[in-house]
Amino acid sequence: MKLTRREILGSAGALLIAPDIAFHAHAAEPQKGGTMVMVSTQVPRHLNPAVQSGIATAVPGTQIFASPLRYDADWNPHPYLAESWKVAEDGLSCTLNLVKNAKFHDGKPVTSDDVKFSIETIKAHHPFKTMFEPVSSIETPDEHTAVIRLARPHPALLLCMSGALCPIIPKHVFGDGQDIVNHPANSNPIGSGPFKLAEFKAGEQIVLEKNPDFFIEGRPYLDKIVIRISPDLSTVVLATENGQADFLPWLAESQYITRLQKSDRLGVTDKGYAAVGPINWLAFNTAKAPLDNKAVRQAIGYAIDRNFVTKALLRGIAKAQRSPIIESSPFFNPKMPSYGLDLDKANAMLDEAGHKKGADGMRFKLTIDYLPGGGEQQQGVAQYLKSQLKKAGIDIEVRASPDFPTWAKRISNYDFDLTMDEVYNWGDPVIGVHRTYLSSNIRKGVIWSNTQQYSNPKVDELLNNAAVEKDPKKRKAFYDEFQMIVGDDLPIYWINALPYHTVYDKRLGNVPESIWGSMQSMDEVYWKEKRS
Secondary structure, eight states: OOOOHHHHHHHOSOOBOOOOOOOSOOSSOOBOOOEEEEEESOOOSOSOTTSOOSHHHHHHHHHHSOOSEEEOTTSOEEESSEEEEEEOTTSSEEEEEEOSSOBOTTSOBOOHHHHHHHHHHHHHHOSOTTTTTTEEEEEEEETTEEEEEESSOOTTHHHHTSTTTOOOOOHHHHTSSSOGGGOGGGGSOOOSSSEEEEEEETTTEEEEEEOTTOSSTTOOSOSEEEEEEOSOHHHHHHHHHTTSOSEEEEEOOHHHHHHHTTOSSEEEEOOSOTTTOEEEEEEEOTTSTTTTSHHHHHHHHHHOOHHHIIIIITTTOSEEOOSSSOTTSTTOOTTSOOOOOOHHHHHHHHHHTTOOOOTTSOOEEEEEEOOTTOGGGTHHHHHHHHHHHHTTTEEEEEEOOSSHHHHHHHHHTTOOSEEEEEEEOOSSHHHHTHHHHOGGGOOTTOTTSSTTOOOOHHHHHHHHHHHHOOOHHHHHHHHHHHHHHHHHHOSEEEEEEOOOEEEEETTEESOOOSTTGGGSOOTTOEESSOOO
16 A cells, blocks of 8 residues: 555654745746635635634635644645644654744734644634544643643644644633633634735625735735625626636536636636545435335435436536545545446345335335535435436435525434535544544534434444554554445445535636645735736
């Protein structure tokens, strides 16, 4: 097995990384100045990624806050607020050596106390509990050294210190005793990142201005980033198409991607989403008959034509996905069963399971929900499933939810049969995969936990072993076996990787294509031509 640098850094013993500020190989001398206008349908509740997950907060949040590390397109960690780091041989501690010239936007220095406060805050309040759950204590022997102590080895620790997951927030602002989840500074944050917040009009616009005291000399190149928000996707696409906007990330609608690819002025790339690992899937309520029967779930798998979804419904833009681990991940097991279309087999399995067709040709009726706002990935696929599963004698009712809270309440309280969903891997399986399959994470009322109520003791054992295994080969073996088991149990039918694309004005240089894309500092983005 070929080991990536990411795997090695995430699990090996003592490692000391030399400072390496260069992040991109510049094709041309970057021009300084100018404004980049970004458009988005994502509406942030606030701008503090320490207590809020999701794209809407992470994109502006990673411009405002710096993090200990950041990653390139090949999963290599690079120095950021930490100029070097060292993982202990026993995997039970990680020492961060901070840069000495970093300041928050109010002029206060960034210290190890801020790192300790930030990680403790994230551990206590961020939705991704697994990120820093093994952290037992953080020592601060001096202002620029933080020693993270772990109760057990945590191979995902370095990835957890990426920008979107580990913003370093100022203790002197957020540590004033107020409830941090609802802290007023969440909407008026002070960070140490390349851009300072100049304006935040909720649901309308975010204006970020260059931080002249950024700790990386000569950065950022841009003077300003303006994020214009509209819930109407066609509006943001049209703004990009007619030149009113320069940058549109997170576009997944195949009709718009193919349309914008025809523009001579615009570039379109699918790079920048490797760590996100977005998967579009059909989830089963495994605690509810007839879906509590594995054979019924497998029969449904054989009744679905995944290739029709990706090649016809999604215009060939999306790639098929047959695993809980994104197929671009080094942890993906290519031996996973694919459940290719076989209606005869599906019908036979349903007959054998005791669900004979009635006089109307139907065996039983199920509802299918879908995530509101997902467009063709969600409602479109749900409608296809209604017609397709009818061929196997399953009567499907497509049930719409008026908004996200309604859908989330239904699914998290197990008031569903089937649901479409979009869920991210978030870089490492510990962060984004375990939550869906661990029986300990069956938490009623919590969306994007194990809402399928799937429970398999062997799966629990494998995931818990993988979470602490330092040897990357052994860790991969745990995940390989896990995938084969859930591929057989089939609590979820994985359909496709969401085809996220970034659309940009070709005059922009260093368009973010790292594993975190626009959820990472854009201090190296520049205009190739001089801008006023």
